[in-house]
Amino acid sequence: MEAVNLANNHTYDYGERGYLDTLKALDEYNIPYFGYDNYLIKDVEGINIGMAGVLGWTEEEAKQETEKAINYFKDNNVDLIIMTYHWGIEREDKQNSTQENIARYAISQGADLVLGHHPHVLQGIECYEGKYIVYSLGNFVFGGNKNPSDKDTMICQITFSYENANLKDTFINIIPCSLSSVQDKNDYQPTILEGKEKERVLNKIFKVSDTSLLASSI
Numbered sequence: 001m002e003a004v005n006l007a008n009n010h011t012y013d014y015g016e017r018g019y020l021d022t023l024k025a026l027d028e029y030n031i032p033y034f035g036y037d038n039y040l041i042k043d044v045e046g047i048n049i050g051m052a053g054v055l056g057w058t059e060e061e062a063k064q065e066t067e068k069a070i071n072y073f074k075d076n077n078v079d080l081i082i083m084t085y086h087w088g089i090e091r092e093d094k095q096n097s098t099q100e101n102i103a104r105y106a107i108s109q110g111a112d113l114v115l116g117h118h119p120h121v122l123q124g125i126e127c128y129e130g131k132y133i134v135y136s137l138g139n140f141v142f143g144g145n146k147n148p149s150d151k152d153t154m155i156c157q158i159t160f161s162y163e164n165a166n167l168k169d170t171f172i173n174i175i176p177c178s179l180s181s182v183q184d185k186n187d188y189q190p191t192i193l194e195g196k197e198k199e200r201v202l203n204k205i206f207k208v209s210d211t212s213l214l215a216s217s218i
Contacts, residue, residue, distance in 0.1 A: 002042075003042065004026065004031060006022070006034065006036065006053060007053030007055055007085075007086050034053050034084075036053065039051070039069060039072050039073065041076060041078055047079045047165070048077065049080045050073035050076070050078035050080065051082045051084070055087070056087025056088070056098070056116070059101050059102055062102045066102065066106050066109060066111075070083075070109045074110065079162075082111070083111045083115070084115045085099070085115070086116075086117055088118050088119040092119055092121070093123060093204075094124060094208040095116070095123045095135035099135055103116070103126070103128070103135070107133070112160070113134075114131070114132070115134050115137060116134060116137065118136070120139050120144075121138050121139075121150050122136060123135035124208035124209040125172070125209045126210040132170065132172055134156050137154070138154065138179075140153050140190055142179050142186065147184070147186055151178045152177075152201050153178065153190065154176050154205070155175040156172070156174060159172075174202065174205065176193045176198045176201035177190050178190065178191050
């Protein structure tokens with residue numbers, strides 16, 4: 001586990017004490033984290049990657065937090081900025097305008113990748129100004145439901161190609177999965193899909209995505 005995001009609507013379910021206990025546990029196991037006012041800068045093969053987590057319930061507040069985070073990364077000479085947002089409406093298959101406006105603002109301010117979560121289902125993917133926005137990653141190892149009606153999920157691989165410390169290209173690869181290895185219950189074992197099920201999930205994502213993705217490396 002290389003990094004975890006803390007910004008979500010359940011972080012404070014057990015109050016400030018529960019939140020601080022979470023930070024303590026992560027520190028004890030040397031798991032880096034980010035979210036809220038915690039910004040993470042991680043060196044990966046000589047590239048400084050900045051990661052921030054923001055609640056995206058309201059556009060104005062999310063944009064303020066986005067600007068704050070990105071300015072911090074710029075002041076600290078970060079090479080690559082990843083913004084993650086907890087936003088959107090649960091079980092909605094398509095992103096809404098608030099998500100789109102926040103994500104595009106983040107890219108325009110300097111983010112290199114935007115990742116979203118909270119809807120519990122997959123949503124669309126967009127390429128905006130040459131940068132990828134993944135509006136909802138869906139569930140993966142999900143303990144909140146013994147038998148979700150929608151078990152579709154994915155592994156989203158984003159590869160950044162650098163040359164002489166300069167970002168040259170970005171590639172995206174979507175691996176369709178099910179959050180369970182069986183269909184009649186949730187056994188908490190995410191499974192890579194093949195054949196018709198793989199194509200079905202890909203088409204589901206394409207249907208609500210930027211059409212230019214059809215010609216991408218997915």
